[in-house]
Amino acid sequence: MMSKKITTVPVLIVGGGLAGLSAALFLSRHSVPYVLIERHQKTNIHPRARGLNFRTMELYRELGLAKAIEEIGTQLAKGKGWYTAHTLREAEFDPEKMDIPKILPESVKSYFATLKEISPASSVRATQNLVEPILLEAARERGGDLRFHTELTAFEQNEDHVRATVLNRTTGVEETIVADYMIAADGAKSPVRQMLNIKMTEMNSHGHIINIYFEADLEHFVKGREFSACNITRTGAAGVLLAINNRDRWCYHVSYDFEGGETAAHFSEERCREIIQKAIDLPDLQVKILSVLPWEAAEKVAEQFQQDRVFLIGDAVHLMPPTGGYGANTGVQDAHNLAWKLAAAVHKAASPELLKTYEAERRPVAQMTVSEAGRVADTGVFSAMKKQTEKRISPFDDLIVSVGYHYESKAILKQDAAPSSLDHFELKGRLGTRAPHIWGEYQGRECSTLDLLGLGFVLFVGEKAEGWEDAAKYVSGQFGVKINTYSVGQNGDFIDKDHGWQNAYQAKEKSVVLVRPDGFVCWRCEEHIEQPTLTLEEVFAQLLGKKRA
Template sequence: MNNTTTLRVPVLIVGGGIVGLSASLFLLQQDIPFLLVERHSGTSIHPRARGVNNRTMELYRTLGLEESVREAGASLAPAMGILNDSTLVEALDGFQAPKARAAFGGMVGSLGEVSPTAGTRVTQDALEPVLLASARQRGGDLRFFTELTSFSQNEEGVTATIRDRSTGQESTVQADYMIAADGANSPIRQKLGCSVSGKGSLGHLINVLFKADLRELVHEREFSLCAINNPLVHGLFTSINLSDTWVFHIGYDPSQGMSAEQFTPERCKALVRIALGLPDIEIEIKSIMPWESAMRVVDNFQHGRVFFAGDAAHQMPPWGGQGANSGIADVNNLIWKLGLVLKGGAGPDLLVSYNAERHPVDYLAAAESAAAADGSGMMTMNKQGVPSGVANRFTRILGYYSYSEPSQAIIPDQAPISSDLDLDGRPGTRVPHLWVECQSQAISTLDLCGTCFVLLAGPEGHAWRDAAQEVAQDLHLDIQAYRIGADGDLLDPENRWPALAGISPSGALLVRPDGYIAWRAQEQSGELKQVCRALLAGRDGENA
């Protein structure tokens, strides 16, 4: 008797880590049903990623999760400073975390003009439960301890077989599209035989998660990272909760006959004590996990109806914290496009823009992260004790990338993008942030994004509302129009919006659901419908 059931969903997500869980929330935001499967029984038990950058927090803000995410990382939030010495005890001698926090605050203080929020430290094992609980509370279908066992695709969709690992029950899933968020060793990528580029393996390391009460040692000296170099051990401490939970990364070289199996709990305890400079401290080893520092980027993020995101699309060293953050940006870029196509609002050619936009910026993030690794794959430091290359990519570490390559979903104007932090209204950049008043409440222009296209006009752009209504009716496109000004729909008493957006008082920005600018009209224009039809990848909206 065949007990196999068949499920029909628009989107199948494979992988329930940070990227897959974020994808589920963005799909819920777009009101797109999905099924997420994750082979493990629960969320990550290992810290791994340790923070979300400014741009990721902006995205979580649109989901109403900003404060929940910040609370989840509260214990690690004071961590500041990247140190370098022969032991942690020596590195902390003279280090003052309040001064380090003040210095960092000075570096990022100007970002208050750029964003309504800021990134935060939060470990993966603390963040994932927040995302999972929110997705389930909003009605998402997320199944853990369920694995993908096989799949095939054709022009109509993806057919997958999944198995409940607790009961052995198999089910068939018919999906229009599949998102592969199944990690750096992605079985989906391997089955499809996808080619990859990049430096490849950079080194091998052991991730030692351990318990040790270091509260007194780090009080008022709350550090983030500490590189250790002495004749007996080469490694890196990462703070997890600034109390009793820590990680120590240890490099090893297989070409010299070394293997992960040689790092037994007793050996790891001894190495951690040496690196701490505390030979008698009590240590409990929680886990020992080998990992590879590597740069591998899939050459095309789209293979038919399968889309790669996160580590499945781009493996990179964690030096700069861009791996998970890049993956979250991936799915945010992809899912509004999937939503339009699935709802019949755009042609499938729109989906080609996912690879066109995300591949160049993800490759750059991976290359810069790889450049910050030494011969063993560990983070390198310059003579001033600063991680290599950080200053040159600071805005990108904060998550501010621009889409400057040709894309179906962007209509460029004649002003080229010169910097990732030039958020001045040019198509391909994130919409400028401006605090405005809406129904007696202060909101950011970024808060308007997330669910649909938004048209943000200057104070004299009265005609844009009618133009947007015509587009909504004729092209069946969900679009909201606002006039920003001293007497506008969104109150801007000083009429700052035109200068920030690079438009005249009668001009407007057309902003995509992901917060990126699709088109800029310097002045009042009758081209909105034509522009939207081009952005919708050739769909004939009037005949739909």
């Protein structure tokens, strides 16, 4: 009997969707080899997520992929607004009759002005089935080991490693993969989560829905008046029509009676076609059903995001209604938070204690995000879900959920007592928050402070803060971590012509701000330090949970 092939790798990623592919790219950026397995033959054929928020686009900008993703987003860029109509044929796509945004009108201009101030990136209307191939191609070009049509069948872990059995579904050959760590990005029904017996806490449910992805030429209906979504109210065909390219690709969401025993099996291609024809009010419309997916508009968060050497990200640990578009974005940001910590552990620069901060930081954010998605769902904007409130929402809630939260863990020094909430949006360089964006000049070109982040730690220092560059070089060698130092000011490495440093970071000429590889402020001081090397040694010993080499 032939023995199984054994592959040894630092990280095994289970799942090749948006979160898993993003994790692969982030690990690659930190020089961590990995194997990614995905049970399907190809990336997603169903659109699923339809947008990436500005924070996710900041991360793809960091990877050099923002431009490619923006280009595929042009298909949906014209489509704006949510509407309600009896049928699509009767719809009046008049901006004055738009359902969305159901927000406080006076705050809209302020929202967009704030968005421009806080980020060099913009949100992109791009569907998941178009984004994933871009990520996959980039991961392969950067040397990743990605194996599609390969399924995890079993795994076990001990103090030293995870030992997984995987099956190549094309050849039928099994293989053993021994990894230091495993990332489960295997979706809402996560087999890994179930194998670990990790429970999901259900906070609320907004009903069960069938998502019908179909092809039908409706360009003549919408050309010149493109839209994002339309709630259809016609009896027997009520649902939500989502534009995928505003020409011939669409999704129609219809609620079904799960409690009454109705299932996806009741939605044959013929029935789906009839529902769509009735909703559009064209009985002879040629409709091709591409895929049918049942889903629950639930609010759920896993009780654990980590179990020993296994980490879970994305839908494997949090489920939320699509209202707000937070689900996929939250998964990408999970991966970004985790990747640099795994890299530090794999490269022996940090103790395993650092890895525990992944759950400590991301689980509270997931809980807040899931709650906000549910709150938006309660407004009834997505008619396939039940309306439960007449309250309006503020666009600033979206900013807080996207980037305005803050972390509390051992990887943030000198804790800030205020918890993350939807009460107030502010990015001022506070501990545990994403480092503020300001425009400036570096090496003769315009760039954002965020463009300097991502590879190692970054130390921003005021022009009169002395001794920190030498201290960073010494501590970098002692701890085996990369620390890039930039003086900021009128004559600094990063030329700050408009005094954005003082305003955005609430900084002084002697201020020092330490930013983690994931772009979050983890330590700062405002006054002169007599022994910066000793101070920085103490900071990194606490951050990484280990003494110097």
